[in-house]
Amino acid sequence: MEVVYITIGVSVIIAIIFFGVFLMNLKKGQYEDVYTPSVRMLFDDEEKSKKQKQKDTINK
Amino acid sequence: MGNENCFHCGLETKDKQYLVEDKLFCCNGCKTVYEILNQNELNCYYDFERAPGVIPKEFKNKYNYLDSPEIVEKILDFYDGHSCVVEFYIPSIHCSSCIWVLENLDRFNPGIKNSLVNFPQKTLRITYKQADVNLRELVEFIASIGYEPQISLEDSVGTKKLVSNALIYKVSIAAFVFGNVMLLSFPEYFEIQEFWLEQYKNVFRWMNFVMVLPVVFYSATDYYISAYKGLKNRILNIDVPITLGVIALYLRSVYEIVFDVGAGYFDSLAGLIFFLLLGKIFQQKTYNYLSFERDFKSYFPIAVTAIDKDGKEISKQVQHLKLGDRILIRNEELVPVDGIMIKGDATLDYSFVTGESYPIKKESGEKIFAGAKQIDGLFEMEVIHEVSQSYLTQLWSSDIFQKDTHKSIKSHVDKVSKYFTIVVLTIAFSSGIYWYFADASKAVYVFTAVLIITCPCALALTTPFALGNVLRIFGNNKFYLKNAQVIEALTKIDTIIFDKTGTITTNQQKEINTNFIQLNEFEQQAVKTLLRSSNHPLSRIIYDTISTPISEDKIKDYKEVLGFGIEGKINDFDLKIGSAKFLGLDLDEINETRVYIAINKEVKGYYSMKNTYRVGIEQIFSDLYPKYELIILSGDNEGEKERLLQMLPPKTQLEFDKKPIDKLNFVKELQDKGRAVLMIGDGLNDAGALAQSNVGIAVSEDVNVFTPASDGIIDAKIINKIPELLNISHKTLTIIKTSFVFSLLYNVIGLYFAVTGQLTPLIAAILMPLSSISIVIYVTVLTNYINKSSN
Numbered sequence: 001m002e003v004v005y006i007t008i009g010v011s012v013i014i015a016i017i018f019f020g021v022f023l024m025n026l027k028k029g030q031y032e033d034v035y036t037p038s039v040r041m042l043f044d045d046e047e048k049s050k051k052q053k054q055k056d057t058i059n060k
Numbered sequence: 061m062g063n064e065n066c067f068h069c070g071l072e073t074k075d076k077q078y079l080v081e082d083k084l085f086c087c088n089g090c091k092t093v094y095e096i097l098n099q100n101e102l103n104c105y106y107d108f109e110r111a112p113g114v115i116p117k118e119f120k121n122k123y124n125y126l127d128s129p130e131i132v133e134k135i136l137d138f139y140d141g142h143s144c145v146v147e148f149y150i151p152s153i154h155c156s157s158c159i160w161v162l163e164n165l166d167r168f169n170p171g172i173k174n175s176l177v178n179f180p181q182k183t184l185r186i187t188y189k190q191a192d193v194n195l196r197e198l199v200e201f202i203a204s205i206g207y208e209p210q211i212s213l214e215d216s217v218g219t220k221k222l223v224s225n226a227l228i229y230k231v232s233i234a235a236f237v238f239g240n241v242m243l244l245s246f247p248e249y250f251e252i253q254e255f256w257l258e259q260y261k262n263v264f265r266w267m268n269f270v271m272v273l274p275v276v277f278y279s280a281t282d283y284y285i286s287a288y289k290g291l292k293n294r295i296l297n298i299d300v301p302i303t304l305g306v307i308a309l310y311l312r313s314v315y316e317i318v319f320d321v322g323a324g325y326f327d328s329l330a331g332l333i334f335f336l337l338l339g340k341i342f343q344q345k346t347y348n349y350l351s352f353e354r355d356f357k358s359y360f361p362i363a364v365t366a367i368d369k370d371g372k373e374i375s376k377q378v379q380h381l382k383l384g385d386r387i388l389i390r391n392e393e394l395v396p397v398d399g400i401m402i403k404g405d406a407t408l409d410y411s412f413v414t415g416e417s418y419p420i421k422k423e424s425g426e427k428i429f430a431g432a433k434q435i436d437g438l439f440e441m442e443v444i445h446e447v448s449q450s451y452l453t454q455l456w457s458s459d460i461f462q463k464d465t466h467k468s469i470k471s472h473v474d475k476v477s478k479y480f481t482i483v484v485l486t487i488a489f490s491s492g493i494y495w496y497f498a499d500a501s502k503a504v505y506v507f508t509a510v511l512i513i514t515c516p517c518a519l520a521l522t523t524p525f526a527l528g529n530v531l532r533i534f535g536n537n538k539f540y541l542k543n544a545q546v547i548e549a550l551t552k553i554d555t556i557i558f559d560k561t562g563t564i565t566t567n568q569q570k571e572i573n574t575n576f577i578q579l580n581e582f583e584q585q586a587v588k589t590l591l592r593s594s595n596h597p598l599s600r601i602i603y604d605t606i607s608t609p610i611s612e613d614k615i616k617d618y619k620e621v622l623g624f625g626i627e628g629k630i631n632d633f634d635l636k637i638g639s640a641k642f643l644g645l646d647l648d649e650i651n652e653t654r655v656y657i658a659i660n661k662e663v664k665g666y667y668s669m670k671n672t673y674r675v676g677i678e679q680i681f682s683d684l685y686p687k688y689e690l691i692i693l694s695g696d697n698e699g700e701k702e703r704l705l706q707m708l709p710p711k712t713q714l715e716f717d718k719k720p721i722d723k724l725n726f727v728k729e730l731q732d733k734g735r736a737v738l739m740i741g742d743g744l745n746d747a748g749a750l751a752q753s754n755v756g757i758a759v760s761e762d763v764n765v766f767t768p769a770s771d772g773i774i775d776a777k778i779i780n781k782i783p784e785l786l787n788i789s790h791k792t793l794t795i796i797k798t799s800f801v802f803s804l805l806y807n808v809i810g811l812y813f814a815v816t817g818q819l820t821p822l823i824a825a826i827l828m829p830l831s832s833i834s835i836v837i838y839v840t841v842l843t844n845y846i847n848k849s850s851n
Binding site for chain 2 (some may be wrong): 004005008012015019021022026027032033034035036039040042043
């Protein structure tokens with residue numbers, strides 16, 4: 001049954017890693033604005049890339 | 061024609077005057093924005109929402125001060141020699157198109173590295189390279205497309221407050237530990253004498269021991285500090301028994317584990333702290349877009365255009381303005397200091413200060429007070445008071461604004477906790493002494509058990525959950541409170557003071573009196589046609605009152621004299637519409653707004669305009685009447701006295717001609733007589749009284765735009781609900797009191813186990829969360845119920 005040391009140890013370490021990631025993101029401000037990103041992800045990059053292509057062709 | 065809407069802002073277009081390609085615009089401003097966006101390949105703007113735009117305001121030369129490096133330095137959040145970070149508050153952010161265009165600013169200038177919108181807070185954060193971008197040009201570009209940033213004096217003085225995440229860290233750590241400790245304690249709950257459990261239990265116990273350390277020494281620190289502060293001031297607040305309980309729990313558990321006599325109570329300890337902190341979080345409902353701390357600094361500009369001795373225009377910081385300086389105030393700018401009008405057109409709107417939105421015309425030589433907003437044109441003035449000594453701002457030098465937390469409300473919990481702590485300590489000691497003689501080995505055990513089980517978790521939780529829930533209910537009704545303590549303070553109020561203009565009257569509508577004018581149909585038609593050309597608010601009101609259709613005839617010789625009136629010729633009518641002075645009438649000063657009309661030099665009469673009282677004002681007063689003492693405190697003259705006396709309950713006290721500082725002192729005098737005052741006001745002139753009163757509530761037509769510092773902000777539309785909201789506060793207090801009784805009952809049950817020496821970790825682990833959760837459910841359900849029943 002010594003395996004219990006390993007299983008509990010591993011599970012606690014994993015839990016602590018996830019918790020650490022959460023704290024890190026909290027510090028980075030991920031939870032400060034929970035609305036804007038939901039709108040931002042819906043914007044297309046199309047226009048931008050079109051413009052980029054135009055620029056690229058001009059440069060060539 | 062006439063029914064099509066502006067492609068940019070959605071307003072109705074009057075004629076096809078502004079047409080680009082196939083798109084129709086309502087004004088030149090909207091058209092320009094469209095063209096600018098098109099030019100910078102930002103026209104995707106119109107793809108996300110229909111007519112998302114905002115009509116841009118004129119800002120010519122307004123941002124010249126941003127050329128001065130000294131001022132720019134104060135606005136920047138971060139600067140390392142190359143990159144700058146700046147954050148603007150932009151009130152006009154309102155839809156996804158706004159987010160899109162503001163986040164694609166790099167198309168306008170590639171020197172912009174990154175621009176990020178925080179929609180709930182309406183802020184825009186821009187990172188740019190100083191070498192490539194001029195901040196003034198950048199701000200002017202944003203303003204030209206309708207997103208005028210608010211750059212105020214506040215940005216230049218004082219440090220920005222950083223919102224502390226400490227409580228969130230503390231709760232998340234407590235939650236993490238609570239979950240894991242529960243899991244690791246689980247085997248102990250069933251005292252199965254199994255071989256492997258016996259063998260490994262020390263592993264679980266020592267893991268708990270380590271895990272609980274950050275909770276005891278970090279998460280719970282607020283309680284120790286608060287208890288210490290309380291004891292220092294000789295107050296037994298609720299945190300004293302909590303701290304005692306936590307210490308007893310911890311020491312007892314450490315003892316049990318170190319000497320291998322038991323499992324300890326680490327699970328209960330982590331759970332207790334987790335629940336307590338959760339209550340704290342629940343009580344904190346913050347409204348991102350509202351600010352309860354604003355003073356004049358949030359509204360005053362950071363710099364103005366001054367005129368130096370050689371007549372050159374220079375940017376000067378408002379704080380450096382001195383007596384005798386000459387400054388230039390442009391359209392839409394705020395006058396930051398008291399001064400004397402020298403030359404130009406001064407048409408001032410004092411709505412910031414008084415709530416009255418009618419523009420006032422000032423002649424040269426007249427005094428101009430700080431806080432006025434220039435409506436049209438520009439003028440020059442001489443400073444007679446520095447910014448901190450002006451009529452308006454000297455309010456803030458009053459003591460009431462110096463103290464940070466001037467309103468310390470002694471909450472009901474603290475009153476109860478005083479007796480609670482004494483009783484608990486008495487029981488703990490007497491039962492400890494009893495057991496010392498009966499069975500000395502159990503004396504310490506019983507003593508700590510009493511402290512543990514009486515730790516007033518439920519008692520400490522009921523107030524935050526009840527008040528937090530009511531705070532949210534109020535918020536949903538558009539009544540926003542600064543914090544939960546305000547609800548308790550509301551229940552102690554016995555005197556209510558209302559401001560008049562803007563609070564019980566509305567700015568939106570004016571009551572128009574047409575009894576003093578007689579016009580035939582043709583005259584009416586001509587008047588209406590002429591009024592159509594004017595944008596003045598009074599013109600629009602009269603325009604709406606006249607029902608005849610407008611004539612198709614052209615207006616000749618149209619002239620608008622700012623602040624006075626308009627004139628023009630239509631067919632045979634030579635019209636003059638405006639103030640008495642404009643028409644050359646010599647009248648004594650009157651207490652109401654009048655618009656005179658002259659046709660072919662003959663004065664036909666006048667329209668008079670009165671403030672309308674908000675719907676339901678009489679009802680509010682009669683609902684509040686004998687329960688509270690009611691007072692009206694107005695900065696205006698007595699013109700409306702008779703009307704108010706008729707409308708309001710007989711004993712309402714009416715006070716007129718009060719300056720801002722008088723209002724503050726008036727509240728203070730009442731408080732010295734032992735009154736608890738609720739002040740309801742709206743303008744900056746009420747700010748002193750709002751701060752001085754026990755509870756100050758600001759009334760606002762649009763909560764995003766302007767509110768002076770206060771304890772609460774109420775939407776003007778629900779002002780008639782005030783009696784109801786006060787009632788809910790009272791009922792909430794009753795609920796809290798009954799929940800105290802329940803939590804004490806739980807404590808009595810727990811005490812039975814503790815005093816008789818039967819408190820096992822399992823009983824503690826069940827009883828403590830059970831009491832907390834059931835109390836929380838009780839108060840939440842009941843507060844929701846009283847809200848529903850009062851609707």
